Amino acid sequence: MSLGKTVQILNQNEGLLFESSSPGKIGYQLPPLDVPAVDPRKVLGAGNTRDEITDFPEVSEVEVIRHFTRLSTWNYGIDLGLFPLGSCTMKYNPRVNELVARTEGLAWAHPYQPEDLSQGAMAITAELERAIGEITGMESVTLQPAAGAHGEMTGILVIRSYLEKQGNPRKIVLVPDSAHGTNPATAAMVGYEVRTLKSNDKGMVDPATLDAAMNEDVAAFMVTNPNTVGVFEENIVRIAGIVHAKGGQVYMDGANMNALVGIARPGDFGMDVMHLNLHKTMSTPHGGGGPGAGAVAARAHLEPYLPTPRLKQENGAWTWDYNRPDTIGKVRAFYGNFGVLVRALAYIMAHGGPGLRNATVDALLNANYLRKRLEPHFDLPYQSPSMHEVVFSHSRQEKRGVKTMDIAKRLIDYGFHPYTTAFPMIVPGAMMIEPTETEPKQELDLFVDAMTAIAKEIEADPEFVLKAPYNTRVSRVDETLAARKPVLRWRPQVPVSRAAD
Amino acid sequence: MIGMKSLDELHAHLPADAVIQKPLDIAPGLSEYEIVDYFKARAAECASGYTSFLGGGVYAHYRPVMCDVIASRGEFLTSYTPYQAEMAQGTLMTIFEFQTMICQLTGMDVANASMYDGSTAVPEAAMMACRITGRDKVVVARNVHPEYRQVLDTYLKRQGLPVETAAYDSKRGTVDLDDLAKHVDGHTAAVIVQSPNFFGGIEHAAAIAEIAHKAGALLIWVFTEAVSLGLLEPATEADIVCGELQSFAISPSYGGPYAGVIATKEKFIRQIPGRLAGETRDADGRRAYCLTLSTREQHIRREKATSNICTNQALIALMATVFMGVYGKQGLRDLAHQNLSKAHYLASKLPLRFDGPFFNEFVAKAKNGSPAGQNAALRERKIIGGIPLGDFYPELADCALWCATEMNKKQEMDSVAEVCA
8 A cells, every 4th residue: 555655565573682582592703712711700709700691682693683674674764754853853864974983093992092092083073163163153162961961961060160150150040931841951950940931922032021030040041042933032132131131141952053054153142052962953863862962062251161171282282181170070971972073073074164054044945845835734823934943733633633643643654754743832732843954855745745635634534543653563552551551671471381380 | 935035035034133244164065085084084193003901981892793784774873762653663672672681681670771871870870869768968989980970070069969989998999898888877868889890890789788778878880891791790789770881882982972871670660860661552452662651751841850861872772782682691691701811811910909809900000100101111012001090099190900801812911911010
């Protein structure tokens, strides 16, 4: 059966690796030991030595590759088609980036090898710091945070240390009600009380509301720009002014930076510190949920507080500087997710300055194209101009009993990964669509066709859509059952005869 | 089609005072060939062609070809966090297998889908212990990886959670139990110990657990060398086991990306941070998997979440899962045994600083008391010697931390002996 851009084909069944296991099967070979074999019980002590790893897989090499290859065919990735998850910037992941990250001298560089034998890795790091400083309009950059939320934590710690140095760390962090969940969670982890600000009827921060909430107890305002409705905060410069007037700092969540590269720089519009998700804007692969990298860029007054170590040049050579008296400390071991940084720099080099700007414009174009074509079929709660993503609401479809998650599930049948569902929270039944610049028009048109067809299905037979998906390996997965009776690991089946004993 | 006359109209609505004033100062784009060339040139400025005895939380183990083959499949590489279970069963099932394998290795009941790395898993575990016990102090052994302890300080300090440090026994290099007992009291949420510890030594789980549990504190058991789990008895006395999986097929890559993990007992399941994959059923009753217990997480609980973690290290955890599948039950044990034998061979040639049992790392006194001088002499033979310990432990400034894995050959170790003995 063919639907949208898909056709149903044979797909292999596969159990858990544990279920293919049988005693004595192996899939590895080690070289013979060239030193005397020691007796573990003797050198470690009998009490410290385990007899076996119980219930661990014993499988052959071909079983391993078939197992994981079969499972891979149960997945969907950008390599298969549009992945319009709003706020996640699922753009094409160039393969040359994978190749260069595996270059032997880089992939096998040990973080504790001597600095004079690490100059190439340090030069890459320095070059990326420079490029991100230029893109964000900030004087200083640290590449240590491992992901966006880790970058947020680093940035808020930097603000805290800066304010402490002024004599008072303050108590409160303000976040708009449209913020990512990581923002309030981060503020709490850094010891701040969180206050939420209501967005105005344009889906933006209301300067008057901010002004009323802003006082000398507020350490920082965390703002996402463009915000999670996909709209550029029209009062962003004024917003920064309001926060600064009371001695606060502005943290920018750079999750949506793909809308701004080469067009606007947060350092220029008053942001003090921000993070950039390199696994979004700079195309490093999401890998099913990481690894990412959360570069943090900061204005000059916050530089002394960035995490250690910092790169610096001495007598023409790179060195790590640990002597940083005002630093927030270390946020992770070593120097960051270096392998991800290599990929990000390769992306920046491939595009160059003009290419980065072109990519941004194309991202805006694709989002606005989808907005225009889908607007007749879905409710657009905020009319403000869209940047790189557009947020619809399910309100028209809900009248027929169909919600954003149901539409998302039906979209899977048409061969697309769904958009982001039910976020941001200020849009009831949100459908947040971010196509990115790397999608060709043909793929966007197929997506529009699928969304339009689903809208019609909802008119004709809403019950049908409620039970989607139909064409996947598994039908709708019962998440409630999973949470009510958590089964978080495999356990061997007790044979029936033994269970009866 | 979208009613605009030029591409510039797409961003013409941005306020004038927010718009960039001049083009980005970044050179024009390069071809694929030029990019490869640039990174090859940078790689050549690093330590190519050296034999290394560096460990200290990052280990050079052989990486089975299969791990990159699987992790390079676009369906894994270019997918997202598996929120839409129906089209992410592949990722979800591998996470479920990963969680299970970590449980089998650590002796715990549940494991999460990964943390950023070992160093950030430790403070997350400490915060978890504080939530469970309702207490605020943690006591960490001084022979836990120094950088992990620094990260612990960074995370906990601003939350008003004090961190105290317990000494190590200067003769054995393991935790000084008397000193530990002095620090543990009714305010202690957790005792944090690493085994093998930073010096490579094996800690005594039962004795440490007794001290912690007597005071109502939890025991957090940390590992940096996952290969040791193939031979070491799991610390089932611990309440939380967390650590670093870099040893499982992850290249050293100048410090990351790696994958951390947190495992714990069933009863603490609702306090564990990070993603969890669970088994369930689909609408037709077939076995299926999905992310679960997300009411612990930031996107639902916001400021009340167990952690702010969102993106973790899924692809790295997948590589570790493939590694564990390739080696399997017997292979992990054989691999650990080779590491143990190699390290003990090297150790037999060098003056050891501590006298307790160790796995594949140990501390040795340097020739003439100078790790730097010794390393300079080794460099002439294209060998990178052990990590000088003075920066981390001033009292061990005359010592180096050595590591030998299955990758180190006898001949290289004999060469080290010639220079250092």
